[in-house]
Amino acid sequence: MEWLAGRIMLLSGARRALVAFTAGLVAVFALPPFGIFAAPFLSFPVLVWLIDGASGNPDHGALRRSFPAFFVGWCFGFGYFLGGLWWLGNALLVEADEFAWAVPLAVVGLPAFLAIFYAFAAALARLLWSDGVGRIAALAFAFGLFEWLRSFILTGFPWNAIGYAAMPVPLMMQSAAVIGLAGVNMLAVFVFASPALIGTRKGLRTGLCLSALLVAAHFGYGFYRLNQPLPLPADPAVTIRLVQPLIDQSKKFDDSERRAIFEEHLKLTEAPAENGGKRPDVVIWPETAVPFILTENPDALIRISDVLQEGQILIAGAVRAEDAGAGQPPRYYNSIYVIDDRGQIVGASDKMHLVPFGEYLPLESLLVSAGLNAIAADMPGGFSSAATRSLLTLPGGKTLYPLICYEAIFPREIGSDALAANALLNITNDAWFGNTPGPYQHFQQAQLRSVETGLPLIRDANSGVSAIVDARGEVVTGFPFGTRGFVDTILPGKIALPMAPEEQGRNGLLLAGLIFGLAIISRVSFIFREN
Template sequence: MPDHAAPAGASRRSATTAGRLRTRIAALTGWRRHAAAIALGAVAALAMPPFCAAPLLLVAFPGLLFLLDGAERGRAAFAIGWSFGFGFFVAGLYWIAWALTVDLARFFWLIPFAVAGLPALLGIFTGLALWLLHGLRLQGVSRVLAFAVLWTLAEYLRGHILTGFPWNLIGYSWVGWIPVLQSVAWIGIYGLSALTVAAMAMPAAIGRRGGGVATALGLLLFAGLSVAGWLRLQDATTATVEGVRLRLVQPATSQADKWNPDLWPQIFQQHLALSARPATQPVTHIIWPETSVPYFLSRDAHAREAIARVVPDDGLVIAGAPRIVESGGPVQYFNSLAAIDGAGAVVGTYDKFHLVPFGEYVPFRSVLPIDKITSGTTDFSAGPGPRTLELPGLPPVSPLICYEVIFPGEVTAEGEDAVRPAWLLNLTNDAWYGQTAGPHQHFAIARTRAVEEGLPLVRAATTGISGVVDAYGRVTARLGLGEQGVLDADLPVALAEPTLYARFGDRGLWLLLALFSVAAIGLRRLGRA
């Protein structure tokens, strides 16, 4: 294929340098090749929150494609992609193993599976993407566009197969670059991933015909997205909902203490004391984190009465609490949210529907001889799905418990009769993950849902990060990781109209991937690859 049209001057030197680098990296074999792929994957992980070093992808993705140049067979291409994914997921998800240290005596043997086993499984997705890319036999710009399509499809499959795990999608590298993040309001996080991969991998085409121009266009694209996002933010409202003042309670309780039944009364009293702290402005509603109440409220009138004493006038305490259903069949347990009024009555509930495998239930329980890592031996049951909850004194809300907030397009109720919520409420318990990158990543992902949906998001976390995010992803109030205290804040207003993504979902993604595919085919046929 014609791929070495000689540029002049600086362009010629750039192409020569790229060619030499490509040759040296492609020549790596054996363990050196796989070590390089793992290292490049770890570099890509630094683009994720909390670092948000997106420019590092300009090193990681071209390096990956240079390694692919040295693969003669499909299985070698798969191994390169798998190794890159393994490095990416080990560096980005190491914090999952921290949860197992809460009960180290029982779960120490699972730590290697969490540290290496899960990344090994997730690496299959990147391995398949590189295997397919190798089979297409493309070069230059065409190959980069095809790579962006296949990488994004791999992310999409990872986010949907079985229960799905759409964590650390490449588009999240822009959470720290708020103007660029505005683009998810139009194309969603998967669409931003596709654009990111295409632009950041394009330097791999330098030295091929059209590669330098395509690289410049990719960088200009993100400059354009920055300008478009900046303009969008110039018209962004800072208005808040009149008559609503929220208090988020962050007790900073360690997970080991939360598991200790002897400490439950003390932890419960701590929530009550924090809720009763004097406020500089009247608070209307108090929000506690996930599983902040260790008791079944339907059975425990004393707990309801204690909560009622700290409920603001005509307000509510909204708290995470387990719920038990004992009538009409086997006993069921739910990870739930309950809204309690000043009379001690539960006036609204929500049951988590997207449960954490091995944390809230054991998949294939009849085959796997292990217990879930949370307390108790009985699995939680799943709720019916996203819903809009109407609560006294508040705009309609879509509750989300823990990692339900990580699933794009699945955070609000759907259907003709569904009421559009005016805000998202995320109760979570990130105490499992200590002072690691996990809670920072979780908070960043939650911020992205706010931009996608055009809805403010309120997040109450046991150890942090708790905060209030407006419909543009701007953090208006925040309590940091590990801090104990309360956060009093107004509730930002929602956008007057749903975003393009909220209306059309991933249709923009499929259009974008189709355009990339057509362009890749067209460039190949024109001999411009």
């Protein structure tokens, strides 16, 4: 191992870049659908050794000396994001005649941009670099900081944060209920990078013992939490039907298919319960399931009332239009409607956090004048963003906290009012991405929101992955990707959290302070020894 570490430290030029890129690519295999937990234990030690060798010219200032580490971090990040996000190109091929030209921007350009966060993380770590376990702490702190920044800069895109690699199954997700995703990000990097100490020996016993303790705590707490009594369903019990219609995305843009799409959803809605079971109280349709403006089609609401039985509720994804005033085009919202058995819309919530270029265009006036449209919005300029999020109320007073599509990847999207709800509701349309890693990655990230909030998750997708997840992140029932049909189940109950989301954030901040302190102490000690 010392021989290997030495060889990697001495790499230069294209070979150094290629090894860093490959290390980032290997780390992707820890993410869904692979879930190979060992992969980052190969990747991050290589990154540590590459940064060990990225010392820069000693005659230059600190910032210029950190550039080799910046480049190594960028190559690592480019491999990680290219391998983890290549499937975004599928969305542009749904309407290939209009958007195929942008495939390189999505497949290569976005990973190249996101890699900048890891480049700065590696550069910051190098500024705090020492020997032994201190440099592992420096890397963990720097990655934790820049993963946090990635969650909100330019509206944020925390997809595939490193912490998810340490949480492939519910047993390994429970730590997030104590330290949040930000805390898990830091500890994951610390543990993944610790085998690098085997190659350089300094701090080996301390680093490996500390990492082993963290892994034991991670698994131990997960085992403890999953073995607590299961939460009871809310009283009275609510039966949920998930409808997964498996509609080809290209058909949604074909006017001649819209009525057939609508009827397909209705057919699955009115189907009798399996094995003569209780009819569902609530039926869930996925994001933008209604293929037209519902309020402009009263006949469609009549059809819904014909299908729903007395007391049943339909919750459906739809586009909502709103008059913007005289002389102004309407505003459109990506919305969720609650519709009762009389065909009346009794509740609604609009999406707040839109996908840049997918649902709206940044610099809209400039790009629209250039003839561009948002990819997933069949109207000039795309959707408008809601100012507030509205909880959805079910019969009997139970409430759902709505998250539309990729809003579920943002822990900060879930406000304190969510804890008063009975469940999270995430509707999405991952058919854009085909049978690629994208839908599986999306599901894992939504799944973690249950663990962080102690709320069950109702997740409905057009093509998968649809599931009911209990308050500890375990799947109760659902569909794999690419399956058409419906499933009925009782909504699980909520559980008491060990830490409220605000406390999870404070614990993550405290953890960052401890890791930063270890890095600083090690750095100061290293400088004194060197001098």
